[in-house]
Amino acid sequence: MDVDRYEVAVLGLGGVGAAAFQSLACRGVNVVGIDRFDSIHEHGSSHGQSRIFRIAYFEHPDYVPLAVFSQERWQGLEERSSKRIFIETGGVWVGPESGCHVRESRLAADHHGLDYELLDPDESMRRWPALRVPRQQICFHEPDAGIICPEHAIEAFLAEGCAEGGRIMRGNSIERIELEEDGVVVQLGNQWIRARRIVMALGSWTKAHLDALDLRPRLNIDLEPQRQLLGWTRPRQPELLGEERFPVWLFADNEDSIQYGFPICHDLPGPGGVKVARHCPGEVCDPDAIRRTVDETDERFVLEGLQERIPAAFGPLHSLKTCLYTMSTDGHFILDHHPADDRIVIAGGFSGHGFKFCPALGEALADLVLEGGSGLPVDFLGLGRFNTER
Template identity: 30%
Template sequence: MSTSFDVIIAGIGAMGSATLRHLSAQGLRVAGIDPFPPGHDQGSSHGDTRIIRKAYFLHPDYVPLLHRSYHLWRKLETEIQQSLLHLTGLLCIGEEGSSFMTGLQRCFDVNQLPHERLTAAETRARYPAFNIPDNHLVYFDPEGGYLRPEACIRAQTQLATQHGATLFTGERLLTWEPDGTGVRLTTNQRVLTAQKLILTTGAWVTPEFAKLGIPLKVRRKVLFWHQLNDPATFTNTPVWIWKSQGSDFYGFPTLDNTTMKSAEDSGGTYLDQPEDRDFNIHPDDDANLTPFLARAFPNKIGPVQHGKTCLYTDAADKNFLIGFHPEHPQVLLASCCSGHGFKLSIAIGEILGNAITTDQIAPEAAFLSLSSKEGGHSCPPQS
């Protein structure tokens, strides 16, 4: 097995697997390193479902990237012959006049995105599972839905290996160092060399950004699956995002006609390092979520059936981070999805692949570059 490559990608999660596929399809000698197999549940890219939508107002330049992401997800489905993107529609729920709702309306209007504006009563009539207060407003986004994250990552790594990519799974990157104009990497099993290195290790890339004076915070989050007391009521329920009394919640259609996945996007526990993550589920992990569900879906939601932890890696402005290492331009850093990156990861993978071969960040991603960090507007809850 070769130990020398054109490009090595450390971290084969959402962005890493997309980058691996993009570069391998171009015929480059590319390898991926990850401590776990594709589609694992040890990082940030798991949990059966991830929201996808186009209505963003964190930064206006996300919307063109989302258009590209939708195209690339559909292209991936065609290549792999699997269904990965499900457009169920999306309900965005919040108090009328709130920054969340006014920001969404502005985004819909500026980008000419299809949507419906519904009253609480109209929404309750259409979706009887929801108990929406009359002082709330609802936007229905017909282009919203969900992706299957584990299947997406496995599909991209499968296609990458078919194009000749090498996977070193079950291996942890210990160190990397410049080797002339290239890089030399040491894992727990071998030494590898490459002309270029892309670091997409999620929460584990925070020390690299810290060396550059960019502090990132790692947050433990928990996803829950609650039993449905009345499954028939949820047969046509779309994906939903609900901002209520300073907290952000989201949920998905039932996939098994027995449970509903939901989570609180706000809150969570900040960790000193990702290794401090506790995989156990504790009673206070859903201290806000379960009472909220009892109000939002009265008498329709039962007890928690199971839960899973995941990691958010937060930047101060909640934007992604992409950039070449200032001292080692053969190294490209990419991380910090701030809890809303999966939907965009396939387009980001394309951008990373093009950046490493052209030595420049594409103009459409300039707002994410390390040299162009700008704060965005207040953002709706992401997932």
């Protein structure tokens, strides 16, 4: 059998795989990155113009060092690219002072000595006249927050990886992964490649590929694909909402749901206007059969509350798209070796909040696959926290 040989194969070139590909290629590793789609696409989790970047992490303070590491890398990538990747706008997180989003952001910021301000409704609305902060709520202002453009970021990661000698194979669907004594063989249609080690960064398809591996003990983890929505309004008062004067924002609906959105940015791909969405549990789906058509219920769901919170941003939706979350059972990422074969490194379960960390994840994945461990503090994302054998 005629096969191409590599040191490492990165399976999946969404945000996470693309970042790992870049890190590996920049270390001089003979790496190939593989994706089933020809170009940057809208089938997975890494599309839709913008992602929130924030550091004072309410999900868990252990993410803070990874965000700090990523911030510097995003700034570097932005400087080297001719396209917009990282836009520093600051961010405002609105909710009850005792609610988890404000409370835990504050705890993470205090723990790591990060800059922030707590603003009452009057001061918040004085600074950002488009905001309407309810009387009994408070605004956590994070000056280092901002926006990342996922399409431009992936393009830049891949371009830098290729410039360092990495190879990309796009339009190639991975059909089988076989573990042999002297390497891992990956079947792509009637083509095969062989690598000493692999990084599996297959987004919502990760679990299906893990389940298909002929390994004992089998890995018992749940990674649940969920349908999510992204909408763009034609705002009533766009002059109040430009990136130079308005931050990224989120309003807590309750402890499990957030409405969030972005200022109007120029030179990003995709629809114009104000992007708005909700971070909350979505409809469980098969990633190959996700309901892509959208209806009035979806529109109402995305817009609900916007008129009261940011009336200037309210207006009819002129674009509404779907996207996939891949939820782990505890909402935290999984970054670890396969317990039955350490030639496989798993990157999955990014649970709707992974993009901002791509530079740190790429670096840690390169460490794990080459050296067995990472200097970055990623142990809390290991499989040890689950009972994974079955």
